[in-house]
Amino acid sequence: MTRSRITKAVVPAAGLGTRFLPATKAIPKEMLPIVDIPTIQLVIDEAVRAGITDVVVVNGRNKVSIEDHFDHAYELEHTLRSRGANAAADAVEAVSTMVRIISVRQKRPLGLGHAVLCGKAAIGNEPFAVLLGDDLIDNDTNPGIGQLAKVYEQTGSGAIAIMEVAPGQEHMYGIVVGEKDATGHLRIRQMIEKPKPGTAPSRWAIVGRYVLPPAVWPLLEATTPGHGGEIQLTDALRGLAESPEGLYGVVVEGIRHDAGDKLGYLRANLCYALKRPELREQVLALVRELAQLT
Numbered sequence: 001m002t003r004s005r006i007t008k009a010v011v012p013a014a015g016l017g018t019r020f021l022p023a024t025k026a027i028p029k030e031m032l033p034i035v036d037i038p039t040i041q042l043v044i045d046e047a048v049r050a051g052i053t054d055v056v057v058v059n060g061r062n063k064v065s066i067e068d069h070f071d072h073a074y075e076l077e078h079t080l081r082s083r084g085a086n087a088a089a090d091a092v093e094a095v096s097t098m099v100r101i102i103s104v105r106q107k108r109p110l111g112l113g114h115a116v117l118c119g120k121a122a123i124g125n126e127p128f129a130v131l132l133g134d135d136l137i138d139n140d141t142n143p144g145i146g147q148l149a150k151v152y153e154q155t156g157s158g159a160i161a162i163m164e165v166a167p168g169q170e171h172m173y174g175i176v177v178g179e180k181d182a183t184g185h186l187r188i189r190q191m192i193e194k195p196k197p198g199t200a201p202s203r204w205a206i207v208g209r210y211v212l213p214p215a216v217w218p219l220l221e222a223t224t225p226g227h228g229g230e231i232q233l234t235d236a237l238r239g240l241a242e243s244p245e246g247l248y249g250v251v252v253e254g255i256r257h258d259a260g261d262k263l264g265y266l267r268a269n270l271c272y273a274l275k276r277p278e279l280r281e282q283v284l285a286l287v288r289e290l291a292q293l294t
């Protein structure tokens, strides 16, 4: 059976960015750079490398900068070229042609499940990806969301990225329980959004990548506020896990960074800087120097 390929994605970007204030007072946290690339560009690059052509960005307030970032900037490109800064101009131009961006607005901060539901009209009746900007999955050859798309294409079931987190961290994540079946992936039986410390039924945590069938729309519409009084994506996905098609937890390959956390953000910056040949040696020298100072 051939299943439709995943070509559309929802990227929620309507959060208040409270953990990065005051930096996020006037710009969305998704525009904070990892070295010199906005987090959302890294996330969308992952999607593009997995064959995604259309990205629905769910915006809150202060989000024009995201639209501008993925738009042409003729004056800037022209000025850079007239100064001979062609590499910079090429980099600026490449961002504007990488993907089709569809902007929708989440008018009230009602939660992640509600944010994804705001993409319904733009996505329609087809399977789609969801990528959260707080999670970076660094894999140059096998993009994280593509690993999930393959599982969807093979099984026809929704697939979500999971990783085993350290003991004591479970309360910060959606946690799943299940057992491996013939596919080699975890058939999810139980899921709980941010269990109270000490109560988690496993250490399999959801990391922000999902490939979902359109059957999730009515489930999202029927989801009532859960953890934190918000409409949680995890609660809607429980309905998929209980359906005959089921839901798979897929251990994604790649280095995961929690860019939504201050230390995780700094770590991501260092790790991505170390991947850049022109920066690597200097960054290593800097880290060694700082280590000796303390």
Ligand code: G1P
Binding pocket: 112, 132, 134, 135, 172, 173, 174, 175, 193, 194, 205, 206, 207, 208, 232, 233, 234, 260
């Ligand atoms: C969201 C999801 C949670 C998931 C996490 C991954 O939570 O609700 O299930 O484990 O992303 O980063 P958030 O971190 O947005 O509070």
